Amino acid sequence: MRPDTTPGQRTRTGILHLTFEEKRGKTVLARDQQKAPLMIIRPFELPCGTLMVFVVNPTGGVLGGDHSEIVAEVGAGARVLILTQSATRLQPSPSGARATQDIRFRVASGGRLEYYPERTLPFAGSAFAQTVRADLEDGAELGLSETLASGRVHMGERLAFADYRSRVEVWNATTRLYLDHLKLEPGQHTRAPGVWGDLDYAASGVWVGSGSVQHWPALPGQLACGHTAGGAVWLRSASRRGPELDRALNAARESLRAQVFGAQPLQVRR
Template identity: 65%
Template sequence: MLARDHQKAPLMVIRPFTLPCGTLMVFIVNPTGGTLGGDTAEVKVSVGPGARALLLTQSAARLQPSPTGAEAVQTLRFEVAAGGRLEYYPERVLPFAGSRFAQTMCAELEPGAEFGLCETLATGRVMTGERLRFGRYRSQVEVRQGGRAVYLDRVDLQPAEQPLSAPGLLGGNDYSAAGVWVGSGVPDVFPAVPGGLASGLNAAGAVWLRATAARGPDLDRMLGQAREPLRAALFGAEPLQVRR
């Protein structure tokens, strides 16, 4: 049950649906033409004890050019109570040529809470010749449980200043993904695809995932195949059956 929601344009919350597994699926929608330089957006989500929530976006996040050089800023704050679960799997971030974007995400988990996150990023509108022509993309993800940091990831991409196509970075690929899951279980086997996807367990007990691919559908397929075994092992969860 969605107990309360407060929304203000340009972000909207669509009426939630309950999935067959009992998880509440909630969509965050931006009905405008995209995110503009200078925009500021804030998302706060609190999940109570025993609740299960799946947070999605309806379409790719289109980061529009910023002629003035101003960054678009997005802040996400998640709180999950003991026995609760929050999963956030937004659609792809698509940075247009000249766009500038900064995102900060922080998840505060009580002991016994569960959390899952996976984000994907394109190098731009590849088919229109805008590969690696965005100005800057910055992101910081922090996950804390019981007041202790269990995961921290920082990304700062500036194509004009960095050789992002070099081996060890994108390696010539145009699509990348990063994810983290925190739960009570531990996977017996961590998903991996040679040259494309890797995952593992960090010292704090969080499962991380990294992936790159030349094509968006290939990346999505790898992530789908990796995500469900991780969810089953960490959460004891049934496969997600998302209805759009």
């Protein structure tokens, strides 16, 4: 799926292109291109050796017609964690123009990229579409998770957004390892059990690496994991409350990272 907002309808276009390499045993940001409203906070190394980068949008949120383009390339031996500084706030779109976001990841053999953005909050009347594609060489590692709220629940805006679409794909050469295609248009069927029901927060994730999972994180009625046909590890979770979902997701994520990557826990300082 390609976002259907044409260039003439776009209000702002943010660009972020990042290239990471391993030099003398450390991961460095070798090249970067930034165009407002997208930018990064200076990278710094975590105790485990992973280089962490915060993506920042200093404006009040994502407006209808906005377009964001994020590209990250990770070289052999590099270890990268990309986070967002705060929740992504999808603002109302009175004109109906859809905000769009394209994310592309390329990871070389022996490299690792992890992308764990903060929650997406679709305001009433917002419209949004994103595509995420990761292309991995043999021996590359990837971790990706996202969380979505049903709206500004405490403001009485549950399932009041106009449209939300997301397509996430992970490829190894010509083999697709993972596909998650989500389309939500609030209405009678969106509120049906099995889609949202009476839950307000949902999460999904995928991990690709050489390790095998022996101990699957699971919480009955809240969190489940498994393998795709391509061998990637998938995760699904849903909850009535955001903090409850975050705790379950963080615990599951660290368990899967340890098993799939053989990685030490992330110690993120905000």
